[in-house]
Amino acid sequence: MHLITYRADGTKHIEKDLNEKGEVNGIQTEYYPDGSVKSTSELVNSLLNGKSVGYYIGGQKNYETNYKDGEKDGYYIEYHENGKLGAEGWFKGDSKTGDWYYYDVHGNIESKDHYAFGELHGVTQQYYPGNRLKTEMGYHYGWLIENTQFDTLGNIIVHNDLSTASGPVVLKYFNGKDWTTGTLAYGNWQGPKPSYHPNGAINISQEYLNDKLHGEVKVFHPNGTQQTSGVFQHGEKQGPWKFYNSKGLISSIDDYLDDELHGKSVTYYKNGKVDVETEYTNGSRQGIRNKYDEEGRLLYQIRYKDNLPIAYTYPDKSGKLVPEIALPGGTGKVATYYSNGKPCASFNYVAGKLHGRDLQYYPDGQLLIESDDK
Secondary structure, eight states: OEEEEEOTTSOEEEEEEBOTTSOBOEEEEEEOTTSOEEEEEEEETTEEEEEEEEEOTTSOEEEEEEEETTEEOEEEEEEOTTSOEEEEEEEETTEEEEEEEEEOTTSOEEEEEEEETTEEOEEEEEEETTTEEEEEEEEETTEEEEEEEEOTTSOEEEEEEOTTSOEEEEEEOTTSOEEEEEEEETTEEOEEOOEEOTTSOEEEEOEEETTEEOEEEEEEOTTSOEEEEEEEETTEEEEEEEEEOTTSOEEEEEEEETTEEEEEEEEEOTTSOEEEEEEEETTEEEEEEEEEOTTSOEEEEEEEETTEEEEEEOBOTTSOBOOOEEOGGGOEEEEEEOTTSOEEEEEEEETTEEOEEEEEEOTTSOEEEEEEEO
């Protein structure tokens, strides 16, 4: 039986073939709301078997891997959205094994890791631009036992011997000042693990408990003003996280629950007025996103469902919101206006992502901002 499922807005979601037992056999295809392919996977009796390929919205390949009896098995390759190689390595029994290579968006190597049974084991290397060795770390089944830091000429800056997977760890800047310090206890970070700016001023104040961030975290600008403050509980962000500019003024506040955005995310103008306010539920944009001007007046409103913009509205001449204008599948043009009839904003969504020209206007109709996101 050939089966196609659809989202609530009518867009195609998944296409697959079922046998007489209701099990998936053959190619299963998942689609983005705009109709383009998100992934294709080979299944046998509802278990992933064979090749699985993922795609970005623009059609570029995201990743390609193989499965055996529902587990990743074989060569894995991943690409950046610009088509450059992002990562490659091997899986065995759903665990990373052997050498893995990671690359930046320009295709330059960033690091090389070695795995055994899914754990870092052996030598791991990180690189400066130009393929010059930056750090070399030795692991024993996930435990860090040795760390060496190099300058851009290949000279050793600092070496940490952690043969028992315990003890102090120090990394330094080229000028000899501490970059970060911390303590390992049987392979786990424990206690304070501060980092510093090159001038010696504190950069990050944080603590670990059993290898997970726990407690209040503070980040500071080089001039000493606070940049970020928030709380981790056993490795997960919880509650409000506040962000400040270099002058100490609040720039945004995000609410977290169990390490996911949950509640309101608010950005601010320099005068303290709200710029954008977005509602989140369990990491997904759900509900209303309001955009305001610097005087606090609502410019337009976008409604989200399952992280996709599905409709928008804006105040009319009387200040009332016009009837919502639909964005099927998170795709369509947004065109909003000031109460005087002049254009306020004009931009396009494709499958929930901004695409093409983004135009923002002053109330008199003069262009304020023009950007192009293709």
